[in-house]
Amino acid sequence: MALQRDVIAPKDPAVDMSPNLNLPLSPAIRAGEFIFVSGMVAINATGERMHGTVATETRQILAAMAQVLESAGSSLAKAVKVNVLIYSMLEYNNMNEVYREFFPVDPPARTVCGAKLCGGSKVEIECVALA
Amino acid sequence: MREILPVPSPGLDLRHHYGHHQSPAIRAGGLIFCSGMVAVNPETGEREHGTLTSEARRIFENLKLLLESAGSSLDRLIQVHAMIYDRIEYDVLNRLYRQYVPSAPPARTVMSVQIEAGFKVMLDVIAAA
Amino acid sequence: MTGQLSRTVIEPTNPRLNVSRNANLPHSPGIRVGEYIFLSGMGPVDPATGGRNLGPIADQIRQTLRNMEHMLASAGSGLDRIVKINIVLADIQHYDVRRELFLVDPPARTTCALQLSNGNGVEIECIALSL
Numbered sequence: 001m002a003l004q005r006d007v008i009a010p011k012d013p014a015v016d017m018s019p020n021l022n023l024p025l026s027p028a029i030r031a032g033e034f035i036f037v038s039g040m041v042a043i044n045a046t047g048e049r050m051h052g053t054v055a056t057e058t059r060q061i062l063a064a065m066a067q068v069l070e071s072a073g074s075s076l077a078k079a080v081k082v083n084v085l086i087y088s089m090l091e092y093n094n095m096n097e098v099y100r101e102f103f104p105v106d107p108p109a110r111t112v113c114g115a116k117l118c119g120g121s122k123v124e125i126e127c128v129a130l131a
Numbered sequence: 132m133r134e135i136l137p138v139p140s141p142g143l144d145l146r147h148h149y150g151h152h153q154s155p156a157i158r159a160g161g162l163i164f165c166s167g168m169v170a171v172n173p174e175t176g177e178r179e180h181g182t183l184t185s186e187a188r189r190i191f192e193n194l195k196l197l198l199e200s201a202g203s204s205l206d207r208l209i210q211v212h213a214m215i216y217d218r219i220e221y222d223v224l225n226r227l228y229r230q231y232v233p234s235a236p237p238a239r240t241v242m243s244v245q246i247e248a249g250f251k252v253m254l255d256v257i258a259a260a
Numbered sequence: 261m262t263g264q265l266s267r268t269v270i271e272p273t274n275p276r277l278n279v280s281r282n283a284n285l286p287h288s289p290g291i292r293v294g295e296y297i298f299l300s301g302m303g304p305v306d307p308a309t310g311g312r313n314l315g316p317i318a319d320q321i322r323q324t325l326r327n328m329e330h331m332l333a334s335a336g337s338g339l340d341r342i343v344k345i346n347i348v349l350a351d352i353q354h355y356d357v358r359r360e361l362f363l364v365d366p367p368a369r370t371t372c373a374l375q376l377s378n379g380n381g382v383e384i385e386c387i388a389l390s391l
Binding site: 003023024027037038115116 | 294295296340341343344352365366367368369370371372373374387389390
């Protein structure tokens with residue numbers, strides 16, 4: 001029997017990047033046992049791209065990501081793989097120090113690299129989690 | 132269920148050696164998700180900077196150790212993000228790469244990105260358990 | 261408890277779209293594992309000639325997605341079964357161009373800009389469900 005593919009709509013619309021930034025993506029998709037979360041950047045309560053430091057952007061993103069996963073009946077604790085893109089690897093520690101607060105025990109597998117991001121964001125984070 | 136895989140060799144745990152807040156590999160839903168791998172000594176965890184070839188070779192050897200200890204193998208690799216510091220080394224990467232996945236290789240996207248600690252290559256992989 | 265999943269190589273029905281084989285590259289066009297399909301990054305290859313179809317970025321993206329559609333169809337899947345799509349642009353300024361795609365229930369997505377080969381303006385990879 002084919003696996004189902006479900007779009008996940010976060011309960012709090014403020015964390016939903018797709019309508020706020022007018023982007024053709026779903027915040028997350030559930031497929032079988034996994035939830036695939038789109039790359040998230042920091043947006044503020046009015047849904048605009050929020051430009052801050054790497055630390056503040058990381059914090060905002062992970063808080064929003066937690067909400068997206070919880071809307072799907074999952075959680076950050078069930079994340080299996082996280083990919084972090086930073087605009088510069090020089091800021092790695094700034095990201096890492098905030099990141100560790102959100103994954104206190106048994107953190108997921110992760111890859112971090114430096115890449116050019118859209119809209120002047122300094123950090124973008126995507127993940128795969130268990131449903 | 133999500134299972135953190137123990138590393139077969141202490142140097143492979145970058146969390147322990149470098150404070151990278153990540154588990155080296157997680158098994159879930161029949162797949163193994165690995166954290167990005169760079170060239171480190173599998174015993175001591177010491178960074179082994181070199182040519183793209185020497186770094187990639189070390190990564191594949193470490194990956195082989197890791198996957199085999201989890202009951203998988205290089206030929207069960209499904210997807211690889213091959214991250215290189217500059218696309219100019221694309222052919223160099225391929226020469227080494229094909230030695231380790233000679234047949235039915237995994238899906239791959241090569242991405243030229245900034246990698247930690249000045250490494251020339253990093254492999255981000257998903258394998259079948 | 262999941263038994264060991266089977267892993268098979270996916271190739272496109274149109275051999276001109278088989279860049280892995282034609283360029284003698286060490287990757288498979290795609291891999292199916294269990295119910296999931298992982299595709300290698302694809303660019304704007306011309307399905308009639310096998311050569312690169314470079315032109316305005318919007319055309320490159322459309323061509324790449326048509327090729328992806330063919331690849332997924334060859335594997336018994338389709339664009340609407342994509343759960344996660346990663347878009348790499350050569351130029352981050354082209355970010356705005358992808359809006360016309362995936363209008364209904366779009367997949368999760370991450371976009372960034374990296375160096376690409378052969379003058380390609382875009383490279384797209386995805387994870388999809390089999391039918």
